[in-house]
Amino acid sequence: MSDSTDEALVREFVRTGSRAAFSQLYYRYKDKVFNTAYRIVGEYEGARDVAHDVFLKVYVEAPGFMFKASFSSWLYRIAVNRSLDEARRAKRRRTSSVDALPGELASGRDSDLPESSVIGKEAGAEFAEALSALSPKLRTVITLRYFEGLTYEQIAEVLGRPIGTVKSRLRRAHHKLGDKLNAMGFTPPEGDYGLFNLSGNDA
Amino acid sequence: MDCSTCREMMLEFVEGTLPAKVAAGVAEHVKSCPSCMKELEKQSSRTRVLQSLGRVQAPDQWEEISRSIRRTGPWYFVTKYGIVAVIAGIVAAVAIVAAIAFLPALRHASPSGSSSNPSPAPAESAGR
Numbered sequence: 001m002s003d004s005t006d007e008a009l010v011r012e013f014v015r016t017g018s019r020a021a022f023s024q025l026y027y028r029y030k031d032k033v034f035n036t037a038y039r040i041v042g043e044y045e046g047a048r049d050v051a052h053d054v055f056l057k058v059y060v061e062a063p064g065f066m067f068k069a070s071f072s073s074w075l076y077r078i079a080v081n082r083s084l085d086e087a088r089r090a091k092r093r094r095t096s097s098v099d100a101l102p103g104e105l106a107s108g109r110d111s112d113l114p115e116s117s118v119i120g121k122e123a124g125a126e127f128a129e130a131l132s133a134l135s136p137k138l139r140t141v142i143t144l145r146y147f148e149g150l151t152y153e154q155i156a157e158v159l160g161r162p163i164g165t166v167k168s169r170l171r172r173a174h175h176k177l178g179d180k181l182n183a184m185g186f187t188p189p190e191g192d193y194g195l196f197n198l199s200g201n202d203a
Numbered sequence: 204m205d206c207s208t209c210r211e212m213m214l215e216f217v218e219g220t221l222p223a224k225v226a227a228g229v230a231e232h233v234k235s236c237p238s239c240m241k242e243l244e245k246q247s248s249r250t251r252v253l254q255s256l257g258r259v260q261a262p263d264q265w266e267e268i269s270r271s272i273r274r275t276g277p278w279y280f281v282t283k284y285g286i287v288a289v290i291a292g293i294v295a296a297v298a299i300v301a302a303i304a305f306l307p308a309l310r311h312a313s314p315s316g317s318s319s320n321p322s323p324a325p326a327e328s329a330g331r
Contacts, residue, residue, distance in 0.1 A: 019269075026265055034261035048262060055268050127252055146253040152220070171214050178245060 006071035014063050022062075026055055029072070032148060033079045039143040040083035042132050043090055050086050054079045069157055076148070076158040080140055087136040130180040138173040145170060204232040209239050217247050 004012070006025065013021040030051065037050035057078055065074060131139060144150045144158060152170075156163045209232045215221045216229045233239050 023265060026268065030264070031258060031261045035258045038259050044259075047259075048264065051261070052264055052268055052271065055264075056271055059268075059272055124256065127256065142253065146250075147256065147258065167215070171211075174214055174246065174249060177249060181249070 007067060010062055010065060010067075010071055014065075022059060025058070025071075029075055030055075032072075033075065035147055036076065036079045036143055037083045037086070039131075039147055040080065040136055040139050041086045041090055042139075046086050046090050047083075050079065050082045053082055057082070073154065073157045076144070076150075077160070080144075080158060084136050084140065087139075126181070126184055126186050130177050130184060130186070133180050134173055134176055138169060138176060141166060141169045142173050142177075204228045206232075206236060206239055209233065209236070210242060213239075213243055213246050214250075217243070217250050 004021075004024070006028070009021045009025050012018050013025070033054050034047055034051045037054075038044065038047035041047050041050060054075070058075060065071070069077075131142065134142065140159070141155060144155045145152075150158065152163050152166050155166045159166065209229055212221060212225065212229050216226055219226075221229065233243050
């Protein structure tokens with residue numbers, strides 16, 4: 001069953017109530033759901049709550065899933081909606097708190113942060129701080145595009161918005177991110193960051 | 204291509220999602236425009252850094268989720284969001300369904316002289 005498609009697993013789970021099929025879907029998607037939540041909410045514990053609720057919702061609502069969209073798009077949609085909700089709650093908690101703690105993405109206190117992997121710890125932390133300054137909506141498109149690697153079309157399906165809206169949100173997110181990084185005096189880490197080949201047209 | 208159009212397409216250019224012909228136009232403009240070239244370098248660097256940020260190790264919550272399913276199942280949301288919110292949702296759903304179900308009956312109950320009543324009255328009266 002480990003090679004089964006998502007659709008086969010969902011159908012198996014709905015038809016027989018198979019806990020094994022559901023468990024397989026969980027382990028297949030737990031990283032994606034948790035990371036999406038973590039990037040949008042900005043808090044580890046908040047992301048845990050979101051992931052928990054998302055899979056419970058999938059468990060409850062799977063019998064009504066009509067396969068009009070892919071299972072992963074449906075799952076991402078649930079995760080994004082629940083994460084945006086949690087981000088609002090987290091913001092209320094922070095603003096009502098005397099300490100007004102910033103998100104963990106900004107403070108970089110979470111030891112699980114992987115930002116040091118390629119670009120260096122300092123640059124990663126600066127980038128994370130700039131990201132945390134974006135609105136949850138803009139963080140959502142950045143998360144789906146760069147952390148989850150979804151195409152514009154897939155993001156549009158998840159958000160239920162036209163592709164044009166997705167592109168304009170991404171552009172806005174980049175613009176704001178650039179402004180924030182400039183204000184922080186961020187300089188890109190050294191290395192070959194050239195993505196484009198101006199001599200060719202294969203960009 | 205002017206600077207404004209070039210900037211508009213820069214993100215897709217960097218991500219390699221533009222059609223080849225349009226990408227060539229962007230490349231052509233950037234080569235002759237230092238300001239757009241600078242912006243392109245920034246955009247490229249930002250994109251590459253974003254793509255290089257890794258994933259967080261997700262905790263294994265299977266046991267926790269299984270427990271919630273076993274203990275509460277569908278009632279989990281009642282306990283989490285409160286019985287009042289859930290009942291309000293159910294009442295709203297019932298009201299909508301009832302409105303849809305009784306709408307035809309309400310239409311029939313409207314006065315016979317109403318212009319919206321599609322009754323065959325004229326034919327009947329003609330028969331008498």
